[in-house]
Amino acid sequence: MRIIAWNCRGLGNASAVRGLLDIQKRESPDILFLSETKMDWRRMERFRWIINMPNMVVKDCRGSSGGLALFWSKDVDLSVKSRSWYHIDAVIKEEGRGEWRLTGIYGEPKAEEKDKTWRLMRILRNKYKKPWLCIGDFNEVLFSHEKEGGQPKSQACMEKFRYALEDCGLQDLGFEGDAFTWRNHHYKAEGYIKERLDRAVACVEWRRANPLVRIINGDQRHSDHRPMIVETEDRRIYWPKKRGGVSLKFEVKWLEEECGERVRKAWANAIEEGPNNLMNVQRSIIRELHEWDRNVFGRS
Template identity: 40%
Template structure:
C-alpha cells in the first residue's frame, strides 16, 4: 500500500492541481492526505473526483486558510473516527481482517499554539491499540539539523515536539531524497529550508511493507 501526504498550500491553483496529478500518476497511492487545501468541503469533494479518487473526506477551510482532505479508493475500507481543523483520524480495515490507524496532521503554525498539536497527538495516542501511522505537516522540526538558514530554532519547541513523539510511542520513519520539505523560496543567504512534513509510526512500522511519501 502507498500513502502520500502533502501540504499543497492551495489546491485550487491550476499549477498545484497539475503537480498533484503528476505525483498521483507516478506513484499511484492508495491513500492521499492533503492539508492547506484552502477549499470549501463541496469544492474539495469535486476536486477529489477530478483527481480520480472514489472517496474524499474533507474539513473545509477556516476563512481563507487551512482545509484538510483524505482521499482513497474503494479497494481501501476506511472508517472516519474523528476530525478537526488540524487532523483526520481513521481506521483502515484490510481484507485479512487486520486493522490499523492512520492520522493526517496539520500542526498549528503559530509558535504559541504549537502545544495544542502535541496535546492532540497525546489524546489520539490513547484511543486505540491498533498499529498507528501518523503523518502530515507538523509545522515543527524534530532535530536541529532539519533546518537550514535563518535564525536558530527555539530549542524548547523542538524538545516539546520530540517529547510528544516519545510519549506517543512513535518513531520517525525517515525520508528519502531531498531532506527538506518547506522553503521560503528565496535565494542565496536569505534561503531557509526545513523538514516540517514527515511520517511517524508505532513500533514495527519500520519493517512494514507500506510505502510512505511526505512531500
C-alpha cells in the same frame, strides 16, 4: 499500499490542480492526505472525480487558511473516526493484516500555539489501541540539523515535539530523497530557508507489521512542500513471474533450515555497509534471505 501526504498550499489555481493531477498520475496512491487546501467541502467535491478517488472526507478551511482532505480508492477499506483543524484520523482494514490506524496531521504553524498539536496527539493516543501510522506536515523539526538558514530553532520547541512523540510511542521512520521537505524559495541566498517539516512516524507494532516500509520525499510540485510518499512494501524488490511480481515475505520453511545463521550474517553485512536505519537493515536481511532461498530451494 501507497499513501501520500502533501501540504498543497491551496488548490484554487491551475498550477495547483496540475500539481495534484501529476501526483495522482505518477504515484497512483491508494490514500491521499492533503493539508492547507484552502477550500471547503463544496469546492473540494469535484477533486474526487478529477483524481479518480471517489471516497473523500474534508475539514473545511477557515477563511483563506487551513483545510484538510482525505481521499481513498474504492479498494481500500477505510473508516474515518475523527477530524479537526489539525487532523483526520482513520482505521484501515487489510486482508491478512488486520486493522491499523492512520492519522493525517497538519501542525499548528504559529509558534505560540504549537502546544495545540502536541496536546491533540496525546488525546488521539488514548482513543484506542491499534498499530498507528501518523503522517503529514508537523510544522516543526526534531533537531537543529533539520533546518538550514534563518534563525536557529528554539531548543524548547524541538523538545516539546520530541516529548509528544515519546509520549505517544511514535518513532520517526526516516526518509529517502531530499532531507528538506519545505523551502521558502527566497530570491536572496541570505534569506533562503529549508526545513524538514513533513515526516512519517509510527509505533513499534506498526513498524513490526511493515518492516519494508519506505518513506520517499518526492519532487516539489506547485507547493513549497514536497509530497511525502509512504510505501508499506518495498516495490523495488520482487521475484519476477510471467505476470507482474510477488512482494517479498518471510517463508515458514526457512525456520527448518539454517535461517538464524543467515540472518546474523546479513545483519553484520548491512551494518558494515555504513550508517543505516533499522528499516534499511531489515530490507537487507530480507533480500539476503530470498537470495539464499532461490539458490537453495531453486525458487524462480
